[in-house]
Amino acid sequence: MFEVYIHVPFCLRRCGYCDFNTYTAVDLGAGASRGNYANMVIREMELTKQWQLHRGIEEPPASTVFFGGGTPTILSADDLVVMLSAIHRIWGIQPDAEITTEANPDTVNEYYINRLAEGGFTRISFGMQSAVPHVLKTLDRTHTPANVAAGVEAADKAGLRSSVDLIYGAPGESLDDWRTSVQVAIDLGVNHISAYALTVEPTTKMGRQIAAGTLPKPNDDDEAVKYEIADDLLDAAGFTWYEVSNWAKPGYESQHNLGYWRNVDWAGLGPGAHSHYNARPSTDALRAWDIAHPRLWGTAINESRIPWGGSEEITPTENLEELIMLGLRIREGLDLDRINHAIAAAENRTAASGAGAEGLKPIDVAQLQPVAEEGLIAIESDVEHHTRIIPTRRGRLLNDAVIERFFELAGV
Numbered sequence: 001m002f003e004v005y006i007h008v009p010f011c012l013r014r015c016g017y018c019d020f021n022t023y024t025a026v027d028l029g030a031g032a033s034r035g036n037y038a039n040m041v042i043r044e045m046e047l048t049k050q051w052q053l054h055r056g057i058e059e060p061p062a063s064t065v066f067f068g069g070g071t072p073t074i075l076s077a078d079d080l081v082v083m084l085s086a087i088h089r090i091w092g093i094q095p096d097a098e099i100t101t102e103a104n105p106d107t108v109n110e111y112y113i114n115r116l117a118e119g120g121f122t123r124i125s126f127g128m129q130s131a132v133p134h135v136l137k138t139l140d141r142t143h144t145p146a147n148v149a150a151g152v153e154a155a156d157k158a159g160l161r162s163s164v165d166l167i168y169g170a171p172g173e174s175l176d177d178w179r180t181s182v183q184v185a186i187d188l189g190v191n192h193i194s195a196y197a198l199t200v201e202p203t204t205k206m207g208r209q210i211a212a213g214t215l216p217k218p219n220d221d222d223e224a225v226k227y228e229i230a231d232d233l234l235d236a237a238g239f240t241w242y243e244v245s246n247w248a249k250p251g252y253e254s255q256h257n258l259g260y261w262r263n264v265d266w267a268g269l270g271p272g273a274h275s276h277y278n279a280r281p282s283t284d285a286l287r288a289w290d291i292a293h294p295r296l297w298g299t300a301i302n303e304s305r306i307p308w309g310g311s312e313e314i315t316p317t318e319n320l321e322e323l324i325m326l327g328l329r330i331r332e333g334l335d336l337d338r339i340n341h342a343i344a345a346a347e348n349r350t351a352a353s354g355a356g357a358e359g360l361k362p363i364d365v366a367q368l369q370p371v372a373e374e375g376l377i378a379i380e381s382d383v384e385h386h387t388r389i390i391p392t393r394r395g396r397l398l399n400d401a402v403i404e405r406f407f408e409l410a411g412v
Helices: 037-054 077-090 110-118 133-138 145-158 175-187 205-212 220-236 255-261 294-302 316-327 336-352 365-373 393-397 399-410
Strands: 002-008 062-069 093-103 123-129 161-168 192-197 240-243 246-248 265-269 274-277 285-290 308-314 377-381 387-391
Touching: 002 255, 037 077, 037 265, 037 294, 062 077, 062 255, 077 093, 077 110, 093 255, 110 145, 123 145, 133 175, 145 161, 161 175, 161 220, 175 192, 175 220, 192 220, 220 240, 220 246, 220 393, 240 255, 255 316, 265 285, 308 316, 316 336, 316 399, 336 387, 365 377, 365 399, 387 393, 387 399, 393 399
Parallel strands: 002 062, 002 265, 062 093, 093 123, 123 161, 161 192
Antiparallel strands: 192 246, 240 246, 265 274, 274 285, 285 308, 377 387
16 A cells, blocks of 8 residues: 655644644745645655655555645645645556545635545545533634534535544543533534544643643543543444544544554655655665755755655564554554564564574463453454454553553563
8 A cells, every 4th residue: 555645734823732843824935835835745746756766666556645734724725636636647546545634624615625525535634623612712723613513514515524533631621521522523423533632742832831830731540531431422323443542433444544553655745744665675664754844845845855854764673663553553453473474574684684683572372361361452363363462442541551561572
């Protein structure tokens, strides 16, 4: 599989909790402006394709495309469609590809959404965050629940699938507030809901308010209870968790999200976007990241340089760590055969370098029984008789601890 991610770094305003690579200025220099952004991204696509061919990477047509931000829908719908058309020209797009954009409910209307549908989009993800006015105010969100409902209705009419994102744990949000938000999201009739715990970064407006004592600090126990509330309500409404923070009706899982968790290849375009390429016969896997500041990013593109701020090769041992971390976040689980194959590959690489294979060891199902008895994982067999390790709800809540246990068992 091959995926394309496009980061749009523009926002109407910066929310108090946000530390993403976003900017409120209309023009950030070197061609990185709202009006010219689509042209700059298309030029980066062409540079990326040249880099791939030079490296001997022949990607298949894109199976998913995702526009994130920032606020992609701060650009015109025509700009998004033009970038999508360029992906089709440069890489190709599979006939059944999932094409998604994130949307601020304040920035779209029926005309805008219809244009996306006409241009090939199949899915829209609305940043709902909460259905409770005082929580939205704390998060510095300007939209109302009615904006979200209108967007979902317009998407339904246009034949687009809808998702909504929620955030739990905001200062002052009660358990009843959170129940209300989840239930309102369900009642919208969407087929996909994401729910993320609020992360407070010290450099944000909210982080400074919490440090000054003007807002209470989010509580881990409160967030755990809210996670369980969401899981219960969503399960009762016919949603199934497929990744720690994502639930969907059967068949409506975000294929783009799953691509990340399955560690596929993807090209990230736009300031600060990350790319990932799996190992080839002659090279290790690679991760690269674009220059974060749009002006410097634009300068590199204007000089016909791929606008990377840096890159790193992922060693077989690092790849093993990532496979464990990613596999233990999804409902399809960690394929034990794949992990043991990755362990063998890392051992072979270490031995070939003359350093020995110190520490690494395959994982046996018997070693996992204590973890299962603690209620952290379930051990299942799939249709191909592969052993899969799936986190329970308790395991999802204690995901970092479960990952550490697996690292210990594998000797990494």
